Amino acid sequence: MKINKRAIENQEKTIVIDTKKKGWRLINWQELWQYRDLFLFLVWRDIKTRYAQSILGVGWAVIQPVFSMIVFTIVFGNIAKVSSEGMPYAIFSYTALVPWTFFSTSLTSASGSLISSKNLITKVYFPRLVIPIAPVLGKMIDFGISFLILLGLMVWFGVKPTIWSLMIPVFILLMMLTSAGVGMWLTALSIQYRDIRYGSNFFVQLLMYASPVIYPASSIPEKYQFIYSLNPMVGVIEGFRAALLGTRAMPWQYLGIGSLMAVFFFVTGALYFRSMERYFADVA
Template sequence: MNGQGAIRNRVVIEQRKGLRALNLAELRDYRDLLFFLVWRSIRVRYAQSLLGVGWAVIQPLFSMIVFTVIFGNLAKVDSDGAPYAVFSFAALVPWTYFSNALTESAGSLVGNAGMIRKVYFPRMVLPLSAVFAKLIDFCIALVMLAGIMAWYGIVPTPYALTLPLLVVLMMLTATGIGMWLTALAIQYRDVQYSMNFVVQLMMYAAPVVYPASLIPEQYVLWYSLNPMVGVIEGFRAALLGTVPMPWQAIGLGFAVSSFLAVTGALYFRNKERIFADVA
């Protein structure tokens, strides 16, 4: 009886090729661990910090103030007819989520090295937990955006119903790039050390402080290959009505982010066998 029980609970780790290497069924089996890690991340962030939930408000709010003073008032950057404060905040809500999820997921393996060495579980749940945990901050910032829009008397357009689609694109992009960076960061620590600098550069490659309408027409297609372009311009179109819905950018964004997610997950799985040795 004991021998049969041991066989039923045995976990066989084998190398798989192609899309079979993703082994999504294993992630489903460990969903309770994913939920626990998400809850732990939220609890640590809010229960063990002085400002708690305030951090989810301070980061985008202070960025909006700085951007409004520098780019809106001094540089006179065009805001497609909307007040620059709400124009920039509508971009900062998805961008802050994306940048924080990317930074957290890149350091998730290094930060949980003890777990990796002691017990087997699909390592992919670590970067995924960072992506899901940051949704709390995103929701808080989204409520704040609604308050700012009410202050300026801005009513969302009917395209606000597409926000769940844009949120999925935002999360898929963070997951795809996060998988690549997570697998690279545990082997090359320079990746984690340079994350703040890289994220800052990436912000200026997306229409956070400026509208996408400033991009010359011949470069729009290439510019739209950045999935966050469709997300940010989609938020502005849906909530502020400053521009038409960027369906082309959103479609290209889904294609690119899906490619990044699949290839990133495959690369992650391929490097998974060395994580415990180099963590």
């Protein structure tokens, strides 16, 4: 029955193609819903093919943050003696690496996504928004796995989570919103300017130093705190630490400003993406 209903839904529609702008609707949710199967298959393809014909398979989702953690612990924890607010440096940095790895890998794959999907864009219609959003969802699997490792590490180091851990889903949402927003910007820019694709890897690397991954946010001087808090990942990472490690109080200021910025990135990203999507097939 479900099938027929959907078929009829589609039939009754008159599609109009013209040169008019689409008004202020940011995202056509109804259409995205219609194409949900495609969306899910693309996410699934992304996950399935990423680790095809590799020995470690999903193990790679673990290796990246775990090895970064080991290197950071040696270099920043033991040699440079960066403050870890009383926590073992390993878990201090790994707690930050879990959301950070999600953010950085979903950005790099979003910025390459339109180009690697060029073949699809020039041959079939589907809501183009699927392309930058699919990798963000796809990376959630990796995030889930590395989060489990984090829980394991907490047991190992005997760290007890605080009651604020109930806020974790909110942080995850904030993290996804930021990734999707910046991802839409990068995707739309990258199809016309290939520099974005080359530059974004590098940019994301630099951005890591503007986020409290290897050091605590408290070591940023007071006068730079406001600029620093414009980066939504600061709130996310410090939120993770506050909730899981209890190294600090809840970073409400970072979270407040960060959420506003995340919404700003998402809205402007969606607007820019929408204004550019009609040219994708022509410039791809």
